[in-house]
Amino acid sequence: MSADPQRAQLLQIAATMREYLETLRESGVTGFGQVVANTPKERSDPVSVSPAAQPPASPRRLVSGAGAEEARSASPPARVAASPSAAQVGDLFLSPKVQTAQTLEELRAEIGDCRRCKLCQGRTKLVFGVGDAKAELVFVGEGPGRDEDLKGEPFVGRAGQLLTEIITKGMKMRRDEVYICNVVKCRPPDNRNPEPDEIAACEPFLIRQLEIVKPRIIVALGTFAAQTLLKTKTPISRLRGNWHAYQGIRLMPTLHPAYLLRNPADKKLVWQDIQAVLREMGRL
Ligand code: SF4
Numbered sequence: 001m002s003a004d005p006q007r008a009q010l011l012q013i014a015a016t017m018r019e020y021l022e023t024l025r026e027s028g029v030t031g032f033g034q035v036v037a038n039t040p041k042e043r044s045d046p047v048s049v050s051p052a053a054q055p056p057a058s059p060r061r062l063v064s065g066a067g068a069e070e071a072r073s074a075s076p077p078a079r080v081a082a083s084p085s086a087a088q089v090g091d092l093f094l095s096p097k098v099q100t101a102q103t104l105e106e107l108r109a110e111i112g113d114c115r116r117c118k119l120c121q122g123r124t125k126l127v128f129g130v131g132d133a134k135a136e137l138v139f140v141g142e143g144p145g146r147d148e149d150l151k152g153e154p155f156v157g158r159a160g161q162l163l164t165e166i167i168t169k170g171m172k173m174r175r176d177e178v179y180i181c182n183v184v185k186c187r188p189p190d191n192r193n194p195e196p197d198e199i200a201a202c203e204p205f206l207i208r209q210l211e212i213v214k215p216r217i218i219v220a221l222g223t224f225a226a227q228t229l230l231k232t233k234t235p236i237s238r239l240r241g242n243w244h245a246y247q248g249i250r251l252m253p254t255l256h257p258a259y260l261l262r263n264p265a266d267k268k269l270v271w272q273d274i275q276a277v278l279r280e281m282g283r284l
Helices: 005-026 041-044 096-101 104-111 146-151 157-168 196-213 224-229 257-262 264-282
Strands: 029-030 129-131 135-141 177-183 217-221 243-246 249-252
Touching: 005 177, 029 217, 096 196, 104 196, 129 264, 135 157, 135 196, 146 157, 157 196, 157 264, 177 196, 196 224, 217 224, 224 243, 224 249, 249 264, 257 264
Parallel strands: 135 177, 135 217, 217 249
Antiparallel strands: 129 177, 243 249
């Protein structure tokens, strides 16, 4: 149990509300008492997507919350970032300064000794992020593991070494040329999956990190990063390999390096995704 069970309970309620709002949007409800008319025009014109959430015009495929079948469609994504962000509804305790921080240093200072969710109880160090604050490419993972928790830096354990190899040997880039962070900043106990209330509490930090860095490309590593950023429950196996969009930023989901350690045969799939990223960056 959290040291502040009332706060944990409120965060759980916020996460539930968020899921409920997402369900309403998927049903065409964009406001109380308002239902999107079921006309062909409006079906192809996603009224619930803000201009900022629209993906950039591109001849390349962009899909969101979709599998390979949908990827074959030439239609633009209809549900990119369509749900209200956690910054809007997720964290009732969020300091306004988190959303207005202008630099990563300011944001980190605002996060402070964060106790907004129960993951604070087991952490050694909060793992904020590392790399170039103006990086063209950002990798987003799930959450810190044991090594990351001890060091306070993302992706420094075995999975992190594999990610570093992907960056340095595969992409021929330096690790400090990219920016690396996670959905949740504190280690889930026993490396369990982060829970919805924890993601809801921590996601505003990720949202602001991405707003500050303004990358051109995001690589979402694994299920939780991809599903959190794309607001979908589609499995990573169907998301990966296709371009999606997050707030107008091109997003490539791929398999998590920790998964690759257990399933090395799937490294070829990640290499395919990374090659697509390299092509998009003009490096291949
Ligand atoms: S996981 Fe995020 S919200 Fe939870 S305590 Fe850590 S920094 Fe705060």
